[in-house]
Amino acid sequence: MRAFNFSAGPAILPEEVLKEAAAELVDYKGTGMSIMEMSHRGKEYSAVHDECVANIKELLNIPEGYSVLFMTGGASSQFALIPMNLLGEGQTADYTNSGAWAKKAIQEAQMLGTVNVAADCGKEIPTRVPTTDELNLTDGAAYLHITSNETISGAQWKEFPEHDCLIADMSSDILSRPLDVSKFGLIYAGAQKNLGPAGITLVIIKDELAEKCPETVPTIMRYKTHIESNSLYNTVPTFPVYMLCLVTRWLKAKGGLEGIEKINEDKAAKLYAAIDESDFYKGTAVPEFRSNMNITWRLPTEELEAEFIAEAAKANLKTLKGHRSVGGIRASIYNAFPAAGVDALISFMKEFEAKHG
Numbered sequence: 001m002r003a004f005n006f007s008a009g010p011a012i013l014p015e016e017v018l019k020e021a022a023a024e025l026v027d028y029k030g031t032g033m034s035i036m037e038m039s040h041r042g043k044e045y046s047a048v049h050d051e052c053v054a055n056i057k058e059l060l061n062i063p064e065g066y067s068v069l070f071m072t073g074g075a076s077s078q079f080a081l082i083p084m085n086l087l088g089e090g091q092t093a094d095y096t097n098s099g100a101w102a103k104k105a106i107q108e109a110q111m112l113g114t115v116n117v118a119a120d121c122g123k124e125i126p127t128r129v130p131t132t133d134e135l136n137l138t139d140g141a142a143y144l145h146i147t148s149n150e151t152i153s154g155a156q157w158k159e160f161p162e163h164d165c166l167i168a169d170m171s172s173d174i175l176s177r178p179l180d181v182s183k184f185g186l187i188y189a190g191a192q193k194n195l196g197p198a199g200i201t202l203v204i205i206k207d208e209l210a211e212k213c214p215e216t217v218p219t220i221m222r223y224k225t226h227i228e229s230n231s232l233y234n235t236v237p238t239f240p241v242y243m244l245c246l247v248t249r250w251l252k253a254k255g256g257l258e259g260i261e262k263i264n265e266d267k268a269a270k271l272y273a274a275i276d277e278s279d280f281y282k283g284t285a286v287p288e289f290r291s292n293m294n295i296t297w298r299l300p301t302e303e304l305e306a307e308f309i310a311e312a313a314k315a316n317l318k319t320l321k322g323h324r325s326v327g328g329i330r331a332s333i334y335n336a337f338p339a340a341g342v343d344a345l346i347s348f349m350k351e352f353e354a355k356h357g
């Protein structure tokens with residue numbers, strides 16, 4: 001039996017995708033080999049790679065002049081690669097601090113250049129993201145970096161700021177809603193939440209930006225290298241790209257990003273309504289910034305939270321524990337998380353409250 005898996009990442013994948021991958025795992029389309037046993041430059045893998053890029057371009061309606069890259073090192077390595085490639089000598093980069101992940105991006109950039117924190121949501125662990133009108137931007141900044149969805153606090157940007165070079169860490173909400181890519185210079189996301197298994201990082205970059213990279217940056221660390229080689233400069237993690245390709249097909253069949261957004265909004269709205277109609281559960285994120293992906297809340301005591309998590313696991317509702325830095329409850333309901341799992345969680349919450357409230 002499949003669990004209702006609320007893990008924040010690596011996270012649940014569509015069951016149909018897992019079954020399809022299982023069916024062709026040992027013998028890929030009659031070749032007598034697994035897709036992960038083949039050359040990354042061979043005919044079969046190339047078709048998967050190119051389809052994956054094409055599907056992402058189609059889903060996000062990516063305009064001309066942008067490249068879709070598969071890189072390694074997780075979103076964390078992008079925290080360093082972005083300033084290495086794009087923060088020129090004597091320039092400043094603007095960053096918003098909205099929580100744990102934004103803070104990590106800021107710390108890496110500070111090692112490499114001058115950073116202005118354009119908005120700081122204050123607390124050690126913020127429960128909202130900044131609004132576009134509270135940004136204190138630097139004239140001529142190399143770029144503005146935001147974290148579109150803070151996976152730990154469960155706060156999400158609903159409207160993006162206008163900027164000549166907007167960069168977003170979309171690790172926990174990429175492909176969950178339609179997006180105007182032309183408003184961004186660079187978007188990146190570790191795959192292990194909304195895209196596929198861990199091991200690749202999706203990067204969408206405006207090609208002209210890659211020209212800014214200083215000569216001193218090593219070849220493998222330059223965006224230009226990966227653009228020019230179609231992400232095949234070195235051996236790309238072929239199996240994660242194959243899985244991502246299957247996920248993009250699945251998303252297209254769900255009605256693309258408009259279709260999945262509607263499903264995501266419905267799931268999240270139901271869960272927030274269940275939290276709000278009770279005095280026992282208290283939502284963590286500031287309501288107007290509530291994430292549709294990571295839903296966070298508290299119970300009256302930590303003891304009750306521990307019991308809630310343990311009892312839920314027995315009812316097949318797995319991995320509801322909040323991030324270790326903040327505690328509480330976190331339900332990550334990414335694209336692949338089934339609506340039936342949200343309904344099951346809400347029923348469980350009502351029973352738990354009736355017993356303990």
Ligand code: PMP
Pocket residue numbers: 009073074075076077101147149150151152169170171172190191
């Ligand atoms: N950014 C965000 C918003 C994340 O949620 C995470 C992972 N939880 C990261 C960055 C770090 O990603 P990775 O582990 O792929 O480096």
